[in-house]
Amino acid sequence: MNICELIEKVRRNVDYVKVGMIVCHNGVVRATTRDGRPAEKLKIKKDQEAWDKVLQEMRSRPGIAAVEAYLHEGERKVGEDVLLVVVAGDIRENVFPVLEETVNRLKSEAIKKEETVIVSP
Template structure:
């Protein structure tokens, strides 16, 4: 996902300025070390459940103040530094947007993405 392009397209909508005061972005990348034991990793394999992600996106779109949510999650084999997950949450005020991004991210990682680290 080209984040700048996605935001620019969203801003073209006629109702954008009436509904959006903040856009929060998550850009998840492959770390060079394992979260479990800090061992070096040379890669990561992911499998994404796109239907589950769409279900979650629709669920969180119903939250108060949320204007739009864009998600791109990548399946395949990746190297440290590669982009894996993009989430954009646009809405009215930070009190509505911050918890949606946090909760949605946690649920996507727990319910819709399976990953396997390749250790050095």
């Protein structure tokens, strides 16, 4: 799955009476950890129940017509896609906050990750 395929999935299934914009997030594996250490890969998996709960809640927000997400589980290398999120809705004041909250909540509530840090000799 790539971001274009996820956007097309949303486009095929939304009611355009309710949609004025589609926004997306395409998270990739960074070459460093948040604290700046060099990293080479990421192992990632999701808690399906938590994942479904977050998406269901985000889909019920005012002005939102669709929320879809995809996680590339398993081992991912630097530069590879990890988390894809697409949100369709009426106006930016409704849609942008839902995109940000969806990404943040999926990462904190439904995704488990393990970074492989490069250790210097």
